[in-house]
Amino acid sequence: VSLSSFFVVFTVLFSCKTEPPARLDAQSLIPLPVSVTATDSTFELTKNTAIYVPEGNEEVKKIGQYLVDLLKVPTGLEPELKSTSQVPSGHIALTLTPGDAELGEEGYALSITAQGIQLAAAKPAGLFRGIQTLRQALPARAEADHLQKGPWLVPTGTIRDYPTYAYRGAMLDVARHFFGVDDVKRYIDLIAAYKMNALHLHLSDDQGWRIEIKSWPNLTAHGSKSAVGGAEGGFYTQEQYADLVRYAQDRYIIIVPEIDMPGHTNAALASYPELNCDGKARELYTGIEVGFSTLCTGKEITYKFVDDVVRELAALTPGPYIHLGGDESHVTKMEDYIPFVNRVQDIVQAHGKQLIGWDEVTNASLKPTSVAQFWAKAEYAKSAADRNVKLIVSPAKKAYLDMQYDSTTQYGLHWAAYIEVDSAYSWDPATMVPGVTKDHILGIEAPLWTETLAKIDEVEYMAFPRLLGLAEIGWTPASARSWDEYKVRLGNHYSRLKAKRINFYQSERVPWA
Ligand code: TNX
Secondary structure, three states: OHHHHHHHHHHHHHHHHHOOOOOHHHOOOOOOOOEEEEEEEEEEEOOOOEEEEOOOOHHHHHHHHHHHHHHHHHHOOOOEEEEOOOOOOOOEEEEEOOOOHHHOOOOEEEEEEOOEEEEEEOOHHHHHHHHHHHHHHOOHHHHOOOOOOOOEEEEEEEEEEOOOOOEEEEEEEOOOOOOOHHHHHHHHHHHHOOOOOEEEEEOEEOOEEOEOOOOOOHHHHOOOOOOHHHOOOOOEOHHHHHHHHHHHHOOOOEEEEEEEEOOOOHHHHHHOHHHOOOOOOOOOOOOOOOOOOOOOOOOHHHHHHHHHHHHHHHHHOOOOEEEEEOOOOOOOOHHHHHHHHHHHHHHHHHOOOEEEEEHHHHHOOOOOOOEEEEOOOHHHHHHHHHOOOEEEEOOHHHHOOOEOOOOOOOOOEOOOOOOOHHHHHOOOHHHOOOOOOHHHEEEEEEEEOOOOOOOHHHHHHHHOOHHHHHHHHHHOOHHHOOHHHHHHHHHOOHHHHHHOOOOOOOOOOOOOO
């Protein structure tokens, strides 16, 4: 008896330890790659595995180091980073194949055999995206923030993958409630894991001004002090903002800074009386109404203000875009709004950047380099497309992460819709608006407004798991997507989301594994 039970225990222990992972084509990758071919073997990452990068390429070396840093804590392995042209078998190799044009800016080719892992891309960004896929091919416990037991087996096969849309973003409203540098870095890490490439920061609104502008110091000295409901305000110094930009850049993510205008400007109007038509400073505001404030579009000082703000922001922002809002300017007359938008568009261009504005900016004469962000009105999206102005698609009814899942959700709003996890996934940017097709669309964004969200774990609860689906909409061809198949992959991410300590909504519509 004791001998047979010994064997039972032994078999259970032993089989746990060596149980092979699911085949590569059953690995529940999110976003789903363009093509995956499985072969029936595994590669084992051991203490002898090294990471090879091309000699003399500092950028790829940095990406290799990023992979080392990801693996170090959970696996206890610290793969040696080696630069050579000859890669012996048994290792991980990152290589650049600039001739492989199909891979574009962000595509990659991943080949995993029992002998080693080859990750190739035309551009460094592609290597970075490919590493996110490799992470998901490793066991979920590789996402933990403390040491885990091996073995570290990766199923073999090949993946060729590239994104459908060039712009795949998330927006965080740091104006209604302020979120500090560490919170934003965590959000950057989380969106990077799902291959997003833009973080739009909503840096000013009625309730607060969140970025230091050296030529207008009272914006932060005074205008940063408030937040919704009397919560603590805050702002990023230029050094902190630059640190965020660098952190994002190291993850091949651009920061898109937004200074909302001419409406949503109470914090600025409270900081500088001269920006008001009546010359009187407004009180700081902590409510959640919209549409009551406006810069004085008829005063020259307003354009000096915009020019200074855009100049300082442009100097700090390597990405191509400056977002100047333009939404819900309900107390700005249309005859004032249009010349205002035309003029701030010129200012953005004069500082070498492209304007992004919420869809109302299509009332103005947009340049072909400007981008309209579709959030509410289909006719604005259509009007942009008709004029060959590119669109970022973020319809409130589908993509707004501050919308409640259902009527029982603790936080959030529901003015646009209740958005369950299936609803956030089941739509196609290229068929949302008649006359707006894939060619008109720069990409997709998932905005998160924070009137009701004061803590980063509340932000996470609203963003996750919907953000994974929105990331997939931006990356994976629409023809390859279906909710019934996706929900299984999402369910299989349960232990990954847990390992990352993400506070996520466990929707009953998802078969959590
Ligand atoms: C509308 S969306 C707004 C924001 C609010 C949001 C709340 C947009 C361009 N403007 O000012 O925060 O609704 O869901």
